[in-house]
Amino acid sequence: MRLAVMIKQVPATDTVKIDPEKGTMIREGLEMEVNPLDLHALEAAVTWRDRLGGEAEVVVFSMGPPSAIKAIRSALAFGCDRGFLISDRLFGGSDTLATARALAAALEKEGPFDLVLCGERATDGETGQVGPALGHLMKASVVTYVNEITEIAEGRITLRRAVEGGSQVVRAVLPAQLSVVKELNRPRLLTLRRKQAVREREIPVLTAADLGLPVEWCGLKGSPTQVVSVKYPELVRSCEMIHVGADLERAVTDLADILTKEVAAHEG
Incomplete structure (x- = not known):
């Protein structure tokens, strides 16, 4: 059983600025952290890896600038077995589709994977689109708003997902992509010993060339949705x-x- 977790490094603040010309977030000078909702995906993957035993493995992926390697190391300290950083200047300005394409190419290169877990959404973009788009590109079962995983056996996964007014029990065929919500679990706390143990771990970096992605699929060129203008609301009282x-x-x-x-x- 091979599990993959997609994580993102996001600003550790609600106060962010947008470049008015590029339409992208200005990250310089901001303290960064692993997207809080992705921590629940990490906890689920590591927990089920331990339950399944055998040759079960958890591999973490993150797409971002070189500094995002810190997020990978945090995931390794969390208990993941291996990690990859997807980083290339060509990926700059990627929208959700271009991001999903790069992640799907990384999964194909390092796969196959039986289960791919993502946080419901990233706190900086709030779209919730990358996970389902990734699952579609993988041709996998896609389940969103997952708040409980009850069984993984015989090529199937049984889980519960939140819906308006209640919940829904779903049984899906593997491979599957899950977008999880914070009610799924309580992420473990990282100890200083765990952080120190992975501080010197070498993290492989996958570029667009490594993934075989054409230039027209990457970054702004590969993004069908782009920010045309940026306007800030004026509060008049x-x-x-x-x-x-x-x-x-x-x-x-x-x-x-x-x-x-x-x-x-x-x-x-």
């Missing part, structure tokens, strides 16, 4: 003071008039 004083009835009438005008303005 105005208020009108109503003095109650001794005339409460007049104050209520004035407030009702103001609200009526506001409703009419919005409906118009």
